[in-house]
Amino acid sequence: MTRLVNFYTEREHYILGGGFILLLIIAWESVPHLVALPRALSLFFTTPSKVWETFYELLVRNEVQAHFYVSATEFLLGLGLAILFGLPLGLIMGRSSVMDAMFDPYVTALNATPRIVFLPLLILWLGLGIWSKVMIVFIGAVFPLLINTYEGVKNVDRVLVNVVRSFGANEWQVMKMVVLPNSLLYIVVGLRLAIGRAILGVVVGEFYGATKGLGAMMARAASAYQVDVVFVGVAIFMAVSLIFTLTVKKIESKLTRWRPEAVKSF
Amino acid sequence: MVPYIQAKNLNLTFRPKNRDPVTALLGLDLEASQGEFLSLVGPSGCGKSTFLNVLLGLLKPDSGDIRLNGNRITGPGQERAMVFQEFGLLPWRTVQANVELGLELKGVAAATRRQRSAELITLVGLNGFEQHYPHELSGGMKQRVGLARALATDPDVLLMDEPFAALDAQTRDLMQMELLQIWDRAKKTVLFVTHSIEEAAYLSDRVVIMTARPARTKSTIKINLPRPRDYEMRLSAEFNDIKARIWETLKEELMTRSAGDGS
Ligand SMILES: Nc1ncnc2c1ncn2[C@@H]1O[C@H](COP(=O)(O)OP(=O)(O)O)[C@@H](O)[C@H]1O
Ligand SMILES: [Mg+2]
Numbered sequence: 009m010t011r012l013v014n015f016y017t018e019r020e021h022y023i024l025g026g027g028f029i030l031l032l033i034i035a036w037e038s039v040p041h042l043v044a045l046p047r048a049l050s051l052f053f054t055t056p057s058k059v060w061e062t063f064y065e066l067l068v069r070n071e072v073q074a075h076f077y078v079s080a081t082e083f084l085l086g087l088g089l090a091i092l093f094g095l096p097l098g099l100i101m102g103r104s105s106v107m108d109a110m111f112d113p114y115v116t117a118l119n120a121t122p123r124i125v126f127l128p129l130l131i132l133w134l135g136l137g138i139w140s141k142v143m144i145v146f147i148g149a150v151f152p153l154l155i156n157t158y159e160g161v162k163n164v165d166r167v168l169v170n171v172v173r174s175f176g177a178n179e180w181q182v183m184k185m186v187v188l189p190n191s192l193l194y195i196v197v198g199l200r201l202a203i204g205r206a207i208l209g210v211v212v213g214e215f216y217g218a219t220k221g222l223g224a225m226m227a228r229a230a231s232a233y234q235v236d237v238v239f240v241g242v243a244i245f246m247a248v249s250l251i252f253t254l255t256v257k258k259i260e261s262k263l264t265r266w267r268p269e270a271v272k273s274f
Numbered sequence: 275m276v277p278y279i280q281a282k283n284l285n286l287t288f289r290p291k292n293r294d295p296v297t298a299l300l301g302l303d304l305e306a307s308q309g310e311f312l313s314l315v316g317p318s319g320c321g322k323s324t325f326l327n328v329l330l331g332l333l334k335p336d337s338g339d340i341r342l343n344g345n346r347i348t349g350p351g352q353e354r355a356m357v358f359q360e361f362g363l364l365p366w367r368t369v370q371a372n373v374e375l376g377l378e379l380k381g382v383a384a385a386t387r388r389q390r391s392a393e394l395i396t397l398v399g400l401n402g403f404e405q406h407y408p409h410e411l412s413g414g415m416k417q418r419v420g421l422a423r424a425l426a427t428d429p430d431v432l433l434m435d436e437p438f439a440a441l442d443a444q445t446r447d448l449m450q451m452e453l454l455q456i457w458d459r460a461k462k463t464v465l466f467v468t469h470s471i472e473e474a475a476y477l478s479d480r481v482v483i484m485t486a487r488p489a490r491t492k493s494t495i496k497i498n499l500p501r502p503r504d505y506e507m508r509l510s511a512e513f514n515d516i517k518a519r520i521w522e523t524l525k526e527e528l529m530t531r532s533a534g535d536g537s
Contacts, residue, residue, distance in 0.1 A: 167358065167360065167362050168362060168364060170327075170332055170362075171356075171358060171362040171364070171375075172364075172375065172379070173332060173350060174330050174331070174332055174350050174354075174355070174356050175350070175355070175375055175376040175379045175380075175427070176350050176351070176352065176376075176379045176380065177379050181379060185364070185375075186364070189364070189366045190366075265407070266365055266366040266367070266368075266407040266408075266409070267365070267409065268409040
């Protein structure tokens with residue numbers, strides 16, 4: 009008995025959270041069995057079991073995989089480029105006031121502009137293939153990474169820089185021993201934001217102009233009243249976002265072992 | 275014979291952007307002999323930390339000459355180490371890794387580092403806390419880490435910038451006693467900045483009293499109390515006499531400062 013209680017208390021958080029989701033799904037599933045939906049409404053209505061069936065069919069026909077592959081490619085390429093550009097530029101702008109002054113106007117102006125305004129141009133220039141989407145993902149993801157890295161570098165403790173210098177550290181060692189560890193948390197927070205924006209970029213980009221990808225699949229299904237297919241897309245995006253959020257949180261808590269508990273959550 | 279540490283006519287003015295320049299050192303002269311325990315007292319903001327940073331090699335004076343053992347100081351060096359006021363521990367490093375910082379930068383092999391840091395952690399009484407992070411330690415423990423880190427590279431000169439200011443009175447008394455024991459065994463030259471007259475008188479061979487900003491040395495008082503010194507000594511008439519003498523000299527400077535604050 010106590011073992012059962014222990015089992016519960018250790019996992020209470022997950023059991024309650026998971027249980028509530030399960031409850032909602034059951035409630036949703038039972039709606040058509042409890043009330044008679046008017047014909048017009050039932051056209052737009054679906055149930056979890058139907059979504060699951062559709063998902064299975066699409067899986068068998070290899071359709072979701074194909075769309076997923078395109079979306080994932082856009083996401084990974086765009087985010088990868090954003091990391092490749094955002095991190096070094098953030099570090100450089102944080103350390104050098106000349107670079108800071110040079111790039112700051114662009115960063116501020118571009119970051120303040122809603123990224124969607126670039127979409128028509130990008131599609132004109134890059135076409136309906138993956139590269140217009142890669143670019144929109146890049147534009148969305150690069151700024152949170154750049155700005156957070158920059159903030160982290162700027163917030164470095166001068167005293168700690170002096171401490172390691174006094175023990176004979178050179179510029180590179182100062183970077184490695186103080187500036188980087190100090191910025192790491194900021195960078196991870198930036199990464200979390202960047203992932204959210206990257207996923208948004210994929211969805212919006214594909215809604216607007218694409219022939220392949222989960223977003224395109226959803227847009228097409230919606231115009232054909234295939235509510236089940238739209239929900240399959242929603243579920244996949246939710247699952248992916250959740251996985252990424254949890255992964256980044258894991259990384260974050262690994263990196264914050266040296267921090268007092270209270271400061272842990274931003 | 276050349277003094278072991280010799281500062282001659284040091285001048286240093288800070289020129290912060292968009293603000294008035296601040297002259298922190300103006301013609302500062304100071305000497306210390308090898309193995310000496312020298313304290314610096316003076317009004318806060320007079321330039322004591324600035325001087326220690328010049329001696330440490332982190333700040334370059336505008337003019338003047340500062341030498342250690344006859345060699346001009348141009349940057350940080352292994353023969354000097356600082357115990358910082360607010361501890362200056364790297365929060366993402368464990369106690370052990372903090373203590374090993376200087377050794378790591380010196381390029382000492384990991385195994386040797388480990389052995390050396392273990393010795394020092396024992397010396398400052400932090401056994402069992404090797405894998406703790408600074409935020410898990412009390413103020414007194416943090417400053418023990420700071421002390422162990424400074425001693426790890428076995429420097430000849432130990433610079434201490436109000437090292438015990440952030441500690442409670444009892445921890446402070448304890449740390450003072452331990453510092454004296456360590457100093458007695460290791461025979462380092464110590465330059466110790468404090469705003470506590472009592473602390474300066476208790477620890478030092480000589481106490482240098484500095485003027486209000488810009489800092490110069492106003493006068494030096496020799497403490498001829500026998501060593502090893504114990505806590506009871508602080509109650510003696512002789513000790514109180516010394517404290518009174520330091521206070522007399524310092525008082526004038528504190529007045530100058532408060533007069534200057536009004537302007
Ligand atoms: N990096 C700096 N830039 C500008 N002013 C400084 C700087 N460091 C110290 N000062 C000023 O120089 C004076 C002496 O400072 P400091 O040496 O820290 O005094 P103390 O340690 O004696 O209290 C103070 O007025 C302080 O404001
Ligand atoms: Mg100071």
